[in-house]
Amino acid sequence: MDTAVVWFRDDLRLSDNPTLANAVNTATEVIPVYVFDPRDRRETRYGVEKLAPHRARFRRESVLNLQESLQDCGGELLVREGKPETVIPDVARRFEADAVYAQTKPATEEVSVEYGVRDALPAAVSFHRRWTHTLYHINDLPTRYDRIDDTFTPWRKAVESHADVRDPLPAPKAVPTPAVDGIDVPTPSDEDIEQPDHDSRAVLRFEGGETAGKRRVREYFWDNDRLREYKETRNGLLGADYSSKFSAWLATGCLSPRWLHAEVQRYENERVSNEDTYWLVFELLWRDFFQFQFLKHGADFFAPTGIRDVHKEWKHDRKAFRQWADGETGIPFVDANMRELNRTGYMSNRGRQNVASFLTDALEVDWRWGAAYFEKQLVDYDVASNWGNWAYQAGVGNDSRDNHFNVLSQGEYYDDDAAYVTTWLPELSELPAEYAHRPWRMSAEEQATHSVELGSDYPRPMLDIETRYDELG
Ligand SMILES: Cc1cc2nc3c(=O)[nH]c(=O)nc-3n(C[C@H](O)[C@H](O)[C@H](O)COP(=O)(O)OP(=O)(O)OC[C@H]3O[C@@H](n4cnc5c(N)ncnc54)[C@H](O)[C@@H]3O)c2cc1C
Structure with a gap:
């Protein structure tokens, strides 16, 4: 040819x-x-x-x-x-x-x-x-994609027992492109691309490209030696290394999951092989799972009823949605996460689960609005990972059990000293941790003592969330 x-x-x-x-x-x-x-x-x-x-x-x-x-x-x-x-x-x-x-x-x-x-x-x-773009090649699945299980665990076990990850291909040494003289080779246009300022609170400065992606792998695996404790730390909220932060490079294909898998194996051979090192591969399997689920279910993933035809009364309340999106709900754990997303394009997995549950369970707002908002904001947006996780969280997708997250107890558990909420909501930084997570419990005198006036320095809660969680059980 x-x-x-x-x-x-x-x-x-x-x-x-x-x-x-x-x-x-x-x-x-x-x-x-x-x-x-x-x-x-x-x-x-x-x-x-x-x-x-x-x-x-x-x-x-x-x-x-x-x-x-x-x-x-x-x-x-x-x-x-x-x-x-x-x-x-x-x-x-x-x-x-x-x-x-x-x-x-x-x-x-x-x-x-x-x-x-x-x-x-x-x-x-x-x-x-x-x-x-997946770890396992579609032709290597033990069951054809249109007949795979809709539940993660049996699918994962079958794949792990009956399929192998192919070896990654080396980069070509030469790419013989003909002379392109006289042909316009524009650099990507700058118009429409505002350059967001880097926020010093961001977990990382996500720099695009294969070179930066491989550099991040080197830092996380080799320089900082964090893979050995990945499973232990992956639910963190602050800092570069509680999780890998590989998602944006995987979503654009700057990193190949098979190449990453080979790096995990090299780490396991040269440093340590334990449950934590396996867990990164386990999470890559979640990523694969949603890719194959999209092939199986197609457009159903964008329907309000999801892939299981679940009928719920979703609200179309623009005001509530905007308060959620802007991080102005008056519920600090939700607002801190949404403000991090808006400022940096990233949010931890723990944060994503909580804000999604707040929108769909506590507010009952149409889950697709939330998914569309994430699509806009996330630096690591991937259609299958995003819409698949949103459908799951909304109770209309895979593995769905109708479990909501209680964002108050989640915040208090994963951010017990309130370091995370006060990083993104500095107006609450003088409050003791208990009030930083539930500022509405402060009396007028306590608000004066701590110099935080609700409704002025920080929003009053948009709903009585404690009662709401009592109702949800
Ligand atoms: C509502 C919601 C929306 C999400 N939207 C996206 C999205 O658009 N793009 C995206 O890449 N991830 C999405 N995720 C999954 C997950 O939150 C991110 O992949 C993860 O937080 C990225 O950070 P990390 O690279 O440090 O993850 P790590 O914890 O280091 O995980 C390693 C890699 O495994 C994959 N992974 C981990 N968890 C999941 C998961 N639940 N589903 C699919 N892949 C996973 C990612 O590629 C990730 O980079 C979403 C999760 C939720 C709950």
């Missing part, structure tokens, strides 16, 4: 990238392309924009890093703005390509764009898609 186009999507890396590796091994010349799609910036039907600056910045950095890495291999990355259904066939025609190689992903919009590209290619151009 003479010429192949490689359409990069959520696989912005050279290491263990079968799409790129297959094209390089098959074609004499390779044209790598990335397309910024303006539809990613529109407002969704839930009244929330799709993309906030944190993730936009991360992706832009990831694309630039990919461009630099390709240049180091003698290649180039064409960066275009437009609909891939138009851009990719144009590039294929312009370079008289024989084939297009691309990553395939399971969610509905991604699939419809993929089909749109394939259908718009000239008849002589073949289309090759590759499944590249």
Whole structure:
């Protein structure tokens, strides 16, 4: 084959990238392309924009890093703005390509764009898609994806007993891109991408790109030696190292889960192998589970009734939703988490479970509004991980037991000294921990003593949450 186009999507890396590796091994010349799609910036039907600056910045950095890495291999990355259904066939025609190689992903919009590209290619151009973003390859599952269990544990056990993780592929040494002189190679446009200031309270400065992703793995595994206690610390709330923080690099495909798995094995051989080291792989299996569930259930994951056809009366209360989204509910553990998300694009797993439960159980607001808000804000947004976890939390997804989180006792347990809530709500920093989690219990005199006036310095609670949890049981 003479010429192949490689359409990069959520696989912005050279290491263990079968799409790129297959094209390089098959074609004499390779044209790598990335397309910024303006539809990613529109407002969704839930009244929330799709993309906030944190993730936009991360992706832009990831694309630039990919461009630099390709240049180091003698290649180039064409960066275009437009609909891939138009851009990719144009590039294929312009370079008289024989084939297009691309990553395939399971969610509905991604699939419809993929089909749109394939259908718009000239008849002589073949289309090759590759499944590249999970730990276990789809063809290695012991049960076909459309018949897999909807419950995590039996699915995980079957996969662990009957499938192997494939070895990661090495990065290509050379990517032979033809001369692109005279062809516009724009860098990703800066317009529309506000640069959010870095907040010094952020757990990490998430820098996009494979280089930064591998650096983070080196720090977390090797320099700081934290994998040995991952399971113990993963429910933390403050600081860089209570959990891996790999999610944003995994979501954009800057890191491959198989490459990460090989690093865990190397750590287990060279340092220690224990329940904590296994647990990181266990969490990657959760990630895989939602990817395969999306392939199985498709658009049902976006229905109010979810994948189990559960009918609940969801409220469409814009005011309550805005208070939640802005971190102005008057419930400190919820507000601290939402303010962290808004300022940094990240929130811990513990935080995500609690704010999701607060919105869907305590306020009974439509869970899809919450999922759409996370889609906008999260630096690590991934369609299957996000909508899958939201559906789960709302009681309409996988494994659902109708258990709500009591955000008050959760806050008091995981943030017993109130260090987390006072980091994000400095207006409460003079309060004893008990009041920092339940400021409404202060009398007027106590408010004066601690210089916190409810309704002025910090909101009064939007509902009587203690009574609400008594009702929920
Ligand atoms: C309501 C809600 C929404 C979420 N939305 C997303 C999302 O859009 N993108 C996303 O990557 N994760 C999402 N998660 C899962 C999880 O919260 C994050 O993956 C995790 O907090 C990221 O931090 P970390 O990389 O330090 O995780 P670690 O604890 O270090 O975990 C290692 C990796 O395992 C994977 N992982 C861990 N927990 C989960 C999980 N429950 N589901 C799927 N994968 C998991 C992630 O890739 C993560 O990077 C969501 C969870 C909830 C409850």
